[in-house]
Amino acid sequence: MEARISFVTLGVKDLDRATRFYEEVLHLPRLKTPPGISFFEMGKTWLALFPRHLLAADAGVPAEGVGFPGFTLAHNVRSEAEVDRLLAEIAAAGGQIVKPGQRADWGGYSGYFADPDGYLWEVAWNPDFPHV
Numbered sequence: 001m002e003a004r005i006s007f008v009t010l011g012v013k014d015l016d017r018a019t020r021f022y023e024e025v026l027h028l029p030r031l032k033t034p035p036g037i038s039f040f041e042m043g044k045t046w047l048a049l050f051p052r053h054l055l056a057a058d059a060g061v062p063a064e065g066v067g068f069p070g071f072t073l074a075h076n077v078r079s080e081a082e083v084d085r086l087l088a089e090i091a092a093a094g095g096q097i098v099k100p101g102q103r104a105d106w107g108g109y110s111g112y113f114a115d116p117d118g119y120l121w122e123v124a125w126n127p128d129f130p131h132v
Contacts, residue, residue: 002045003049005045005109006045006046007045007046007047007048008045008046008047008048008073009012009047009049009050009055010047010048010050010115010117010119011050011051011052011053011055011056011063011094011117012050012051012052012091012116012117013050013051013052013116013117014116014117015020015036015037015038015050015051015091017116018036018038018039018049018069018115018116018117019091021095021116022038022040022047022049022115022116023038023040023095024039025089025094025095026090027092028040028042028047029041031046036050036051036054037049039048039079044095046097046128050116058097069119072112072120072121072122073120073121073122074121074122074124075109075117075121075122075123076124076125076126076129076131077124078124078125079125080101080109080125081124082125083101083109083110083111083124083125084101084111086123087100087101087111087123088123090113091113093114095113095114096101096113096114097111097112097113098111098112098113098120099112099113101123106126107126107127107128108124108125108126108128108129109124110122110124110125111124112125
């Protein structure tokens with residue numbers, strides 16, 4: 001197996017609402033896709049949004065659950081100021097800031113927001129991360 005992830009698929013409650021958030025608030029480049037799913041290119045990995053109940057059915061698991069899902073998504077930027085700028089832009093568009101930008105114990109700077117379905121995204125500046 002090659003060391004890479006091809007897709008991250010989020011099960012969303014309202015596909016149109018989630019698609020607008022990722023396209024208009026986060027400004028991710030949306031790919032042409034068939035009805036019922038949205039794809040966004042993120043370098044060599046794609047982000048997919050798919051109705052939650054259909055994703056659960058595809059995996060053969062219950063669609064409803066509560067609490068922390070046990071993972072977060074992360075977006076690294078080039079500076080501390082860019083962390084704050086992006087979080088402010090998300091908040092201005094109605095996004096939920098879960099943790100404002102602050103110095104991190106690992107030497108960088110980060111904050112968190114939740115997308116419309118509650119998925120947590122870290123926005124981080126890491127002076128030792130080479131891929132930004």
